[in-house]
Amino acid sequence: MIKRASSITRRGFLKTSGIFAGASLISPFLYGRPAYADNTKQWKVAIVKDKSKPMFGLHGMQVAFRGIPNVKVVGLVDGSTSNIEAKLAQTEAARHYLSCEALLKNEKPDIVVLTSRWPDDHLEQIRFFAENGCHIYCEKPVTAFLDEADEIVEIAKKNKIKIAMAHPCRNGLGFVTMKRLIESGKIGIPLTVHGWGKSDHRGGGEDMMTLGTHIFDLMIYLFGQPESVSADVRVNGNPFTGPELTKTTEPIGLAAGDELFATFRFPGNVRGIFESRSNLYKSDNRMGVCVIGSKGMLSLRFSDSHREPQPLRFNNAPCAPANETVAEIIELQEDRVIPGAHPLDYSLLGTEDVPRGPIFIEAGRFAVWDLMQSIQENRQPIANIYDARAALEMIYGVYASHLTKSPIYFPLTDRSHPLEKFKTQ
Numbered sequence: 521m522i523k524r525a526s527s528i529t530r531r532g533f534l535k536t537s538g539i540f541a542g543a544s545l546i547s548p549f550l551y552g553r554p555a556y557a558d559n560t561k562q563w564k565v566a567i568v569k570d571k572s573k574p575m576f577g578l579h580g581m582q583v584a585f586r587g588i589p590n591v592k593v594v595g596l597v598d599g600s601t602s603n604i605e606a607k608l609a610q611t612e613a614a615r616h617y618l619s620c621e622a623l624l625k626n627e628k629p630d631i632v633v634l635t636s637r638w639p640d641d642h643l644e645q646i647r648f649f650a651e652n653g654c655h656i657y658c659e660k661p662v663t664a665f666l667d668e669a670d671e672i673v674e675i676a677k678k679n680k681i682k683i684a685m686a687h688p689c690r691n692g693l694g695f696v697t698m699k700r701l702i703e704s705g706k707i708g709i710p711l712t713v714h715g716w717g718k719s720d721h722r723g724g725g726e727d728m729m730t731l732g733t734h735i736f737d738l739m740i741y742l743f744g745q746p747e748s749v750s751a752d753v754r755v756n757g758n759p760f761t762g763p764e765l766t767k768t769t770e771p772i773g774l775a776a777g778d779e780l781f782a783t784f785r786f787p788g789n790v791r792g793i794f795e796s797r798s799n800l801y802k803s804d805n806r807m808g809v810c811v812i813g814s815k816g817m818l819s820l821r822f823s824d825s826h827r828e829p830q831p832l833r834f835n836n837a838p839c840a841p842a843n844e845t846v847a848e849i850i851e852l853q854e855d856r857v858i859p860g861a862h863p864l865d866y867s868l869l870g871t872e873d874v875p876r877g878p879i880f881i882e883a884g885r886f887a888v889w890d891l892m893q894s895i896q897e898n899r900q901p902i903a904n905i906y907d908a909r910a911a912l913e914m915i916y917g918v919y920a921s922h923l924t925k926s927p928i929y930f931p932l933t934d935r936s937h938p939l940e941k942f943k944t945q
Contacts, residue, residue: 559859563591563892566629566654567611568620568645569598570636577637577659580874581686582611584633584657584884587862588892594627610872620645624652631891633657638771639664646672650679655895657684657888661733662908664773666916666935669909676905684891684901685908688883689738691890693852694820694832698811699742701850706834707813713739713786714793716806723798725753725775726768728915731807734822735794736911737903738809743786745910749917750927751782760922762942774939782918794918805830814838818850823877858889 567582585591596613597620598604604616617623632654634645639661646656662685663669676683689695702710715735717727740746753760755777766775784792800806808821808830816836823830832852837845864885870876887903894901913930919938921928 559590561590561896563631564594564627564629565591565631565633566595566597566623566627567593567613567633568635569596569607570638570641577635578873578875579635579637579659579686579688580868580880580884581633581635581657581659583865583868583874583881584888586612586865586868588858588885588889589860594629595623597623606872610868620648629654630895631655631657631888633888635659639773640771643668643672646683647675650675650681653679653681655682655684655891657686657891658905659686660737660908661729661772661912662905663912664729665937666909666912666932669905669912670935673905673909682891682894682901683905684887684894685737685903685905686884686887687734687737687741687903687908688879688887689734690741690903691883691886692879693854693882694829694879695738695741697832697850697852698809698818698820701818701834702742702811702813706816707811707818708815708838710743710788710790710811710813711838712791712793712812713742713809714812715739715809716794717796718805718807719797719800721799722769723796723800724755724778724780725766725919726770726772727796727798728780728794728918729768729772729775730770732794732796732915733911735807735809736914737907739784739786739792739794739914740907740910742811743788743790743792745787746792746914746917746930747785747787748927748929749782749784749914749921751780751918751921753777753919753922754779762939763944765939765942774937774943776919776939776942780918780922782914782921784914812838823879829878856886858885861885861889 565585570577585593593611593613595615595617596608596611597617598607599618608616632649634642634656636642637659642658642662649656662672717731717735719727722730753776760777768775778798781795786792805822808819810817810819815838816834817838818832818834820832821830832850834848834850835841835845864881866878868874868881869878874880891901900906913932916932916938917928917930923938
């Protein structure tokens with residue numbers, strides 16, 4: 521059990537949060553059930569290293585299966601032999617293969633981990649492994665193009681495989697606790713969820729694609745599929761009209777604007793706000809969400825890789841804090857258990873291609889555990905391809921709304937990229 525430091529007692533936490541009150545509380549994990557539908561199954565896993573750059577993807581996905589019982593990492597696909605012994609040791613992979621084709625000639629993995637952070641890698645890889653019956657744990661964003669996301673969904677259906685996405689918020693303890701507190705009535709009636717990207721040198725369209733993807737997926741996780749969006753995209757303070765697109769620092773597809781502001785509508789009359797502006801991030805990370813309700817608000821920001829995790833905060837003010845308001849740091853208590861799992865190896869943090877933030881190895885373990893359960897229970901994973909596609913639709917909707925100067929409704933009927941007409945050869 522992992523207990524995070526807090527300024528309040530456990531008794532005070534239970535009293536104020538109501539986190540375990542009532543049978544109607546919907547938990548992201550189904551507690552009290554066996555860890556697996558069949559806990560005797562032996563799982564074979566393969567890891568595919570990023571084929572585009574000399575790195576895994578920087579998010580620690582290659583170590584997600586370490587310490588989980590009944591799992592054998594049968595192979596690591598890496599086109600380079602450089603430092604291969606250290607990579608095999610880190611991943612606990614039994615063998616090294618130079619290509620995906622070579623892997624499948626000798627191994628029959630149940631699950632394949634796709635670690636590339638470049639979205640144009642994924643369609644080809646998913647198609648190849650899905651046609652060979654492999655389930656997928658995939659880095660985000662799944663793709664930069666909605667028609668490709670549609671194709672990936674159909675590939676998964678046709679081949680009857682599950683795809684879990686590396687959106688760590690859905691399995692991160694802070695955000696899982698936030699969801700449970702919202703559902704328990706901690707903030708009253710949910711009204712607005714406000715999300716920010718990092719607003720660093722990528723602020724605007726690139727920030728929305730690389731980091732806003734997490735925020736949009738988190739909004740969907742908390743409140744369901746979006747209904748509509750209205751947005752404003754600007755460059756140097758002026759409305760974006762083209763033809764200049766953003767020259768992105770990473771190959772993440774089409775992007776525009778150094779400043780954007782979008783409002784979404786979700787079920788239950790919940791409003792979502794997302795904004796990003798370039799070069800606001802100097803020494804403090806703005807990325808995170810604040811959920812405002814009729815009785816208070818909850819906020820949680822992402823931590824920089826070199827800092828301690830940011831706390832989940834509750835404020836009893838439903839609007840701008842007043843003198844009588846109280847800010848409370850919510851204690852995080854981990855009660856999800858994987859029977860037979862080894863303790864997490866926190867010494868991995870900060871090693872090659874593993875961030876210093878604990879959420880990556882903590883949430884990563886629960887993500888792959890949930891994927892294993894979803895395969896046996898024939899349901900979608902908590903972090904699934906359908907919601908990843910919806911997050912991409914939200915990005916498309918931002919541009920479409922700005923360019924048409926009107927609200928855009930979901931699901932989108934036009935699956936082409938709104939910025940495609942500005943693309944140069």
